[in-house]
Amino acid sequence: DLQAAVSEEQFSETVERGQVISSDPGAGSDARQGSTVSLVVSKGPERYAVPQVAGMTVDEATAAIEDGGLTLGQVTKAYDEKVAKDLVVSTKPNADELLKKGQEVDLVVSKGPAPVKIPALTGKSKDAATATLTKAGLEVKYAEDYSKTVAKGSVISSNPKAGATVPKGGTVTLTISLGPPLVTVPDLYRTDEQAAVKALRDLGLKVTVTYPIGFTPFGRVVSQSVAAGKQV
Numbered sequence: 001d002l003q004a005a006v007s008e009e010q011f012s013e014t015v016e017r018g019q020v021i022s023s024d025p026g027a028g029s030d031a032r033q034g035s036t037v038s039l040v041v042s043k044g045p046e047r048y049a050v051p052q053v054a055g056m057t058v059d060e061a062t063a064a065i066e067d068g069g070l071t072l073g074q075v076t077k078a079y080d081e082k083v084a085k086d087l088v089v090s091t092k093p094n095a096d097e098l099l100k101k102g103q104e105v106d107l108v109v110s111k112g113p114a115p116v117k118i119p120a121l122t123g124k125s126k127d128a129a130t131a132t133l134t135k136a137g138l139e140v141k142y143a144e145d146y147s148k149t150v151a152k153g154s155v156i157s158s159n160p161k162a163g164a165t166v167p168k169g170g171t172v173t174l175t176i177s178l179g180p181p182l183v184t185v186p187d188l189y190r191t192d193e194q195a196a197v198k199a200l201r202d203l204g205l206k207v208t209v210t211y212p213i214g215f216t217p218f219g220r221v222v223s224q225s226v227a228a229g230k231q232v
Helices: 056-065 126-135 192-204
Strands: 003-010 020-024 036-042 046-050 070-079 088-092 099-102 104-110 137-143 157-159 171-177
Touching: 056 088, 056 104, 070 192, 088 192, 126 137, 126 171
Parallel strands: 003 036, 070 104, 137 171
Antiparallel strands: 020 036, 046 099, 088 104, 157 171
16 A cells, blocks of 8 residues: 655666666655655666767767766777878777776777888889889889999889888889990090000990001001990
């Protein structure tokens, strides 16, 4: 002959949702016939879903976490190819997972795409080197220079150098060989044979000596196949 009324609902870690946590008057107490017993009913464990914060700034994510009854935990950074620098990549625990009130949520924040390490490109053709860098997400510019050791059309060097790292989307300048440098042929008329040969070889040229029939100044140059002053 007593009346029942739900006076309050509370979270409980031990009493299932919808069941009574306590009563007022309490169990074993006396109550007047027809009086009301107030019941406190369980809402079940207090849990809060981890909010969806991927793509937010750290400040925005922190506000969302705290507004959701949780606490910001550790913030770590990692490279990410898709999420822009300084935006949230993910949370731990994952979004929508249920946590106790005040439990920490860790954030992983993007450092942007990972930097690219410049490969060794010396000796590769211009097209092959360009394809390698483009595939790695880099922009390519070109310069030209003469080289005694690298074939014409191949890469002499890169800037930045091989082994260096650059941000994805950065620019690498390739220096392309024009072949051996041009040299100016000297005037060797009437020069002593040995001195003439040495002068040409010192310029990096190949020398063939012939001896025409007929009267010539002994041991001296009377003609040359490439005119003096010409660049070769």
